[in-house]
Amino acid sequence: MxxxxxxxxxxxxxxxxxxxxxxxxxxxxxxxxxxxxxxxxxxxxxxxxxxxxxxxxxxxxxxxxxxxxxxxxxxxxxxxxxxxxxxxxxxxxxxxxxxxxxxxxxxxxxxxxxxxxxxxxxxxxxxxxxxxxxxxxxxxxxxxxxxxxxxxxxxxxxxxxxxxxxxxxxxxxxxxxxxxxxxxxxxxxxxxxxxxxxxxxxxxxxxxxxxxxxxxxxxxxxxxxxxxxxxxxxxxxxxxxxxxxxxxxxxxxxxxxKTGDLLVGSGDGIVSLCKESNYKAIKRVKLDGAITSISLRGQGHQFFIGTGLSQIYRFNYTEFKEELITTCHSEAVNDITFPLGSSELFATCSKNDIRVWHTETSKELLRITVPNMTCHAIEFIADGKSIISAWNDGKIRAFTPESGRPMYTINNAHSMGVTAVATTSDSRKIISGGGEGQIRVWEISQNAHRLMESMKEHKSSVSCIKVKNNNKECVSASSDGTCVIWDIERFVRNQMVLANTLFRCVCYHPEEFQIITSGTDRKIAYWEVFDGSAIRDLEGSSSGSINGMDISPDGAYFTTGGDDKLVKVWGYNEGEVTHVGTGHSGNITCLKICPNSRFIVSVSSDGAILRWKYPHPNYMQ
CATH class of the missing domain: 2.130.10.10 (YVTN repeat-like/Quinoprotein amine dehydrogenase)
Known part of the structure; x- marks a missing residue:
């Protein structure tokens, strides 16, 4: 160990x-x-x-x-x-x-x-x-x-x-x-x-x-x-x-x-310029979230506003016009995904919204809002034509990645909310997991979708799904302590692995003969895909569960993050930590190595998104 x-x-x-x-x-x-x-x-x-x-x-x-x-x-x-x-x-x-x-x-x-x-x-x-x-x-x-x-x-x-x-x-x-x-x-x-x-x-x-x-x-x-x-x-x-x-x-x-006038921020998101004589607003602008900070730059020709929804605005005093300069999630971030083969942008999801970011500049490119709902998981479909998302109201929603326009909705996809989602590399199927433990395979086309099969083995909510490159097999992890390897052509179980844990994450090694899993027992376990036998396990964390895991495209390294708030990079064959990143203050919920192995992006329960330099050379480039 x-x-x-x-x-x-x-x-x-x-x-x-x-x-x-x-x-x-x-x-x-x-x-x-x-x-x-x-x-x-x-x-x-x-x-x-x-x-x-x-x-x-x-x-x-x-x-x-x-x-x-x-x-x-x-x-x-x-x-x-x-x-x-x-x-x-x-x-x-x-x-x-x-x-x-x-x-x-x-x-x-x-x-x-x-x-x-x-x-x-x-x-x-x-x-x-x-x-x-x-x-x-x-x-x-x-x-x-x-x-x-x-x-x-x-x-x-x-x-x-x-x-x-x-x-x-x-x-x-x-x-x-x-x-x-x-x-x-x-x-x-x-x-x-x-x-x-x-x-x-x-x-x-x-x-x-x-x-x-x-x-x-x-x-x-x-x-x-x-x-x-x-x-x-x-x-x-x-x-x-x-x-x-x-x-x-x-x-x-x-x-x-300096003029003696007052800048006033209120709990309903309004910034007002008011005269000291009667405190009445002579100019006002409505922003997102309660105003929590007003800070002047110099003599007040320009000032900055911070809001309770984690937005930062820059104001021009003379025109009293706002410019949104920083935006981020104000709730826990639940998932992160990159488009197939591209590291230029990535998407994250949280309560109420999905956001698409430019990786290098950290600028928000797109925001898709579904009020009063929580998005548990997202995936770019392989052809890049849609973003598939899993929601707590039991629906799978698809949006266009350029405009965020709704494309289609699969209603009642799962009775206790959709908790995990994955797509095949031919862009023809969606595999979803729900809070009730079912795995469902959906066939999608231009304007239609249909349920192909529903598979029931898990007794509790599905936390993660990964699909094999040949689109014939997938693996699902559940909080009931089981990981199931499925045949998604015949819709039967191939293998099941059991552990005394609530599984949070599972990954195929790029060569696809092994999977690695982790969860609340803080152990990283290696398993044989062919017969589901255990190969080895590592002590992954000294405190708290491991919630996120991803393997580099060359299979030489993998990265983990969880309740200990540390991002760890491991050698796959050696089973030893090579690098540790400290910066998160909330529990890490998910992390991904970008497709060109230049960055690691990690997200956490406090709404933060951190981008790290990937520490190893990528010999596949």
């Missing part, structure tokens, strides 16, 4: 990431040099050049990044994370120019809610989540905590956001559920002292804060859809509004422009 020593294997080179965690409040930031966007994806912080789209990755967190901040000078980036209850959640300060860790700070329990740098890069203030409830001041030069305090009064709820004043390193503001405080830092006594703002009868949950350029006032966006204006010196409520047309689903992002 192979034992994997992580120190003996090489790292996979990560080339590109498609993804953006739009759920992080104020998680999209334009760096002060105006050249880069900084945003989180899972446990990674990504720095992306705005013009060249070149990406850099800051790795160091052990779980999802929950907040990001950039210092006013641009020298430092700070990120905080979530972790399990009872453990301490780390804050990492990064040196922006060196692209490396400057300091790791640990005091908060379970989650870091928000971060803010002081205007002269002297201090960092951090807020703990609801299980922590504290505010801690850190000295950046000494990398140590100066002091801390409970972030809100005992009678108030959770504190959700923090920001420094624009000119003083000793003054910052926190806000949240029934709490709005201005704090003074007392360095000689190592104390931070709060003053509660007097809002009279106004009770609000504040989600975001923006401070005016001269530090005279600050504005608070609330869940009730209005904006509070508070005097920073007197701590008294100056005004609030709009009185009638409040922002639907709350004010979720705020920025003050």
């Amino acid at each position: 192979a034992v994997i020593n992580q120190d003996d294997v090489l790292r996979l080179e990560l080339e590109s990431v498609i993804g953006f965690n739009g759920q992080v409040p104020s998680g999209l930031i334009v760096h002060p040099d105006r050249e880069a966007l900084i945003y989180p994806l899972g446990c990674t912080v990504i720095i992306q050049n705005i013009s060249s789209r070149m990406q850099y990755f800051l790795h160091g967190h052990t779980n999802n990044v929950s907040c990001v901040a950039v210092s006013k000078s641009g020298q430092y980036v700070a990120s905080g994370q979530v972790i399990y209850l009872g453990f301490r959640a780390d804050i990492i300060i990064w040196d922006y120019k060196k692209r490396e860790m400057y300091a790791r700070l640990s005091l908060h329990k379970a989650k870091v809610e928000a971060l803010a740098f002081s205007p002269n890069d002297m201090y960092l203030i951090s807020l703990g989540g609801q299980d922590d409830g504290s505010a801690v001041m850190w000295n950046i030069a000494s990398k140590e905590a100066i002091c801390g305090s409970s972030a809100s009064a005992a009678s108030a709820g959770n504190t959700l956001t923090v920001t420094f004043s624009n000119h003083s390193d000793d003054c910052f503001i926190t806000a949240g559920n029934g709490t709005l405080r201005v704090w003074e830092l007392d360095i000689p006594n190592r104390k931070i002292r709060p003053t509660d703002c007097q809002l009279g009868q106004v009770k609000r949950i504040v989600k975001c804060i923006a401070v005016s350029e001269d530090d005279s006032f600050f504005y608070c966006g609330t869940t009730t859809g209005d904006i509070l204006k508070v005097n920073l010196k007197s701590k008294l409520l100056s005004s609030y509004g709009p009185q009638k047309e409040k922002y639907s689903l709350g004010v979720t992002a705020l920025q003050i422009l």
Whole structure:
């Protein structure tokens, strides 16, 4: 049995990431040099050049990044994370120019809610989540905590956001559920002292804060859809509004422009430009998903918007026109496929949609949406004329790959949802698997389709189907612990392999005399196709099931990924790991080696799509 020593294997080179965690409040930031966007994806912080789209990755967190901040000078980036209850959640300060860790700070329990740098890069203030409830001041030069305090009064709820004043390193503001405080830092006594703002009868949950350029006032966006204006010196409520047309689903992002006007993002996806005098919108644009971030580039002639559906938009301020620059899945990605013999593009599927991507540039070429449905599996038909997809409503849907136009639908293909799909290389048959365990063979032609045969051996849902090159045989893997090799001309079972596992994936070796399988028992098993006998098994993972597997076209290597969040490349004959890739923060659901063996593309439950450089030469080219 192979034992994997992580120190003996090489790292996979990560080339590109498609993804953006739009759920992080104020998680999209334009760096002060105006050249880069900084945003989180899972446990990674990504720095992306705005013009060249070149990406850099800051790795160091052990779980999802929950907040990001950039210092006013641009020298430092700070990120905080979530972790399990009872453990301490780390804050990492990064040196922006060196692209490396400057300091790791640990005091908060379970989650870091928000971060803010002081205007002269002297201090960092951090807020703990609801299980922590504290505010801690850190000295950046000494990398140590100066002091801390409970972030809100005992009678108030959770504190959700923090920001420094624009000119003083000793003054910052926190806000949240029934709490709005201005704090003074007392360095000689190592104390931070709060003053509660007097809002009279106004009770609000504040989600975001923006401070005016001269530090005279600050504005608070609330869940009730209005904006509070508070005097920073007197701590008294100056005004609030709009009185009638409040922002639907709350004010979720705020920025003050040099003109004094406000940019307001709301929970219903509307970006508004409003006058400070009455808070009424004078320009507005509707986007996909709740607005979670607004970040200005320079003086505000251009600004960037991040939404809860993981979209990034660039806005021209004068025309107030949006341009979608980054898009990705916001739900778990279930499958990935390349067209036969082509590595130029690939398709992925998730809840509600199928997307086609250009491999080199990571640009979205096509989106096919089926509302309120989940696509479990996809396949390009061999002649390239359609995309076949398997859906949880029991239907198989075919779309054109150029326009995404529906071609035909096979209704009631499976009674408990279609869970796996494959096509023959002559483009004449679809083999589908369902949640009830049946394998069905469909004959397809230009405008018609018919059921040829239904085969029942599996007792549980079918997780994967692969077809032999001669189109006479296929293999199906099921979560009932069986893999069945089928004759799809006579529609009978040729062989069955059994294991004490829930099978997740199966692959034919290119020479097609062996199959390899894996699943929840974390083992990679080799089987003889002729008689179904076991050849060998390997310890594939130290934790969690293996959900995805693919073999290189030359059969020399295969790759696996699963709940341990690692992409592993194995030598097929040696049965040993040659390379490991770390970058995913969600469980890997599927991965594929592209047909020309230049890339490995892996997808995960957090919606991320990662492209890796394939580490071995391809002798078949």
